[in-house]
Amino acid sequence: MATLNFLTGNSGKLTEAQTLLSPLGWEIQFFEINGEVPEIVEPQSDNLTTVALAKIAQGVELLASQGRLQESLLVEDSGLFIDALPQFPGVYSAHVLKSIGCDGILRLLDEERTAHFLTVAALWTGEAVEVFVGRCDGSISMEMKGESGFGYDPIFIPDESQNGLTFAEMTSEEKSAYSHRGRALRALFDYLNDDGA
Numbered sequence: 001m002a003t004l005n006f007l008t009g010n011s012g013k014l015t016e017a018q019t020l021l022s023p024l025g026w027e028i029q030f031f032e033i034n035g036e037v038p039e040i041v042e043p044q045s046d047n048l049t050t051v052a053l054a055k056i057a058q059g060v061e062l063l064a065s066q067g068r069l070q071e072s073l074l075v076e077d078s079g080l081f082i083d084a085l086p087q088f089p090g091v092y093s094a095h096v097l098k099s100i101g102c103d104g105i106l107r108l109l110d111e112e113r114t115a116h117f118l119t120v121a122a123l124w125t126g127e128a129v130e131v132f133v134g135r136c137d138g139s140i141s142m143e144m145k146g147e148s149g150f151g152y153d154p155i156f157i158p159d160e161s162q163n164g165l166t167f168a169e170m171t172s173e174e175k176s177a178y179s180h181r182g183r184a185l186r187a188l189f190d191y192l193n194d195d196g197a
């Protein structure tokens, strides 16, 4: 089974990548140095791709410093974009979640509730960097619902959701079928397969 290192401090992201890619023959593991996920500096930017590329550049430097440059490495940056709140929380999604949380987002919204999630994943293949993007359109629920997943999952209803369920009311498999991350990682898998990696 091929191994993919995932440089992230978010265990929810790791679980979703494992759900999606393990059945396809990939073992996904945290990228760690001396048993710890290394700290990465995220640049101030209003662009997810810029952030993802900054993360992969730092990750590749760390691989090089460990003599592991031939290994593959995955990073990704994701954000929730709410139409009624231009660019918000967007690239500030992590900060906004910590400061006002899902409740705070619900308090800011009125009737206009359409939103989308974006993921920009950057993969170091051992030779080069490839970028994959996934988008999921949906809306913000009227209240928090569900216990699964992480982050904004209790308030996001994807358009494909049959019964108006939030991501947090779905299993990891169901969420991945529609989600921004699922789409980006399936594109990544197709690339790895086509490339014979």
Ligand code: ITT
Binding pocket: 007, 008, 009, 010, 013, 076, 077, 078, 079, 080, 092, 093, 094, 095, 097, 149, 150, 151, 152, 153, 167, 179, 181
């Ligand atoms: P990294 O270490 O990978 O950077 P992070 O949690 O800082 O992990 P991001 O900056 O990409 O990740 O995510 C921004 C915020 O958006 C963060 O608070 C996440 O919890 C949230 N988020 C990302 N993907 C999500 C998803 O699929 N469902 C709900 N919330 C999500």
